[in-house]
Amino acid sequence: MPAFEIVNVENIKKVFRNFRKVGVVTTFRYIVSDLLFDMRYKIDTINTAQLDTLKIDSQNKSVGNYYEGTNAYIFQKMISHAQVDPSKSCFVDFGSGKGKAMFMAAERGFRKIIGVEFSIELVEVNRKNLEIFKSRSKSKAEFEILHMDASEYAIPADANLLFFSNPFNEELTTKVIGNILKSCDQSPREIWVVHLHPQGNMAFAKSPRFKVVYEAREGFVFQLEPAD
Numbered sequence: 728m729p730a731f732e733i734v735n736v737e738n739i740k741k742v743f744r745n746f747r748k749v750g751v752v753t754t755f756r757y758i759v760s761d762l763l764f765d766m767r768y769k770i771d772t773i774n775t776a777q778l779d780t781l782k783i784d785s786q787n788k789s790v791g792n793y794y795e796g797t798n799a800y801i802f803q804k805m806i807s808h809a810q811v812d813p814s815k816s817c818f819v820d821f822g823s824g825k826g827k828a829m830f831m832a833a834e835r836g837f838r839k840i841i842g843v844e845f846s847i848e849l850v851e852v853n854r855k856n857l858e859i860f861k862s863r864s865k866s867k868a869e870f871e872i873l874h875m876d877a878s879e880y881a882i883p884a885d886a887n888l889l890f891f892s893n894p895f896n897e898e899l900t901t902k903v904i905g906n907i908l909k910s911c912d913q914s915p916r917e918i919w920v921v922h923l924h925p926q927g928n929m930a931f932a933k934s935p936r937f938k939v940v941y942e943a944r945e946g947f948v949f950q951l952e953p954a955d
């Protein structure tokens with residue numbers, strides 16, 4: 728991607744937000760890892776997108792958060808605390824945007840990778856990115872990109888790593904938790920949840936079935952055991 732497409736107001740704001748939150752050294756680490764990721768595959772995940780600039784046909788648009796690709800350094804740090812065998816696991820990204828977390832899951836060797844996103848424009852970028860990613864990576868993962876509201880998604884019986892990078896507010900997350908519990912009770916299995924940048928959204932922590940297994944500045948990793 729040409730430099731002029733990266734140096735824009737939203738990305739500059741992101742850099743200043745990170746300066747305040749994590750300091751100069753970590754911000755620099757984030758920038759380098761984000762740039763290297765897009766350069767490695769020649770895809771576009773780095774530019775953010777505000778929801779009010781996108782066509783979204785959902786009553787939940789107002790409680791959704793804008794698109795920002797998950798940083799590779801944060802993804803690797805957090806996901807390593809979910810004790811799953813990627814080669815036997817199904818990863819679902821709730822609010823998958825341009826697909827960055829899906830591609831990072833593929834790099835980790837997940838067998839099946841599903842992205843659920845309610846913006847058609849972001850889904851289209853994701854589909855384009857996916858074709859390029861497949862041609863440039865050695866991933867053998869099975870991919871699925873769904874254009875829908877994540878709170879309406881019936882979680883499949885084999886999904887065991889559920890990823891949330893601050894897609895929406897606590898109320899909608901609580902609705903999704905209902906879908907997770909339903910899926911787990913219908914097809915009992917261990918489920919891991921990675922919730923990044925919760926920004927006060929404590930829906931998983933408040934739900935008694937989810938146990939915190941790792942907590943860091945960047946978010947939480949939870950484990951859900953099947954009911955007895």
Ligand SMILES: C[S@@+](CC[C@H](N)C(=O)[O-])C[C@H]1O[C@@H](n2cnc3c(N)ncnc32)[C@H](O)[C@@H]1O
Pocket residue numbers: 778785787790791792793794795796797820821822823824825826827828829843844845846849875876877878892893894895
């Ligand atoms: C912070 S971005 C995360 C992007 C992606 N998960 C990643 O890590 O690269 C949040 C995404 O959630 C999407 N989103 C917000 N509310 C949603 C909803 N109710 N259903 C589906 N997608 C939603 C936004 O459009 C945005 O792309």
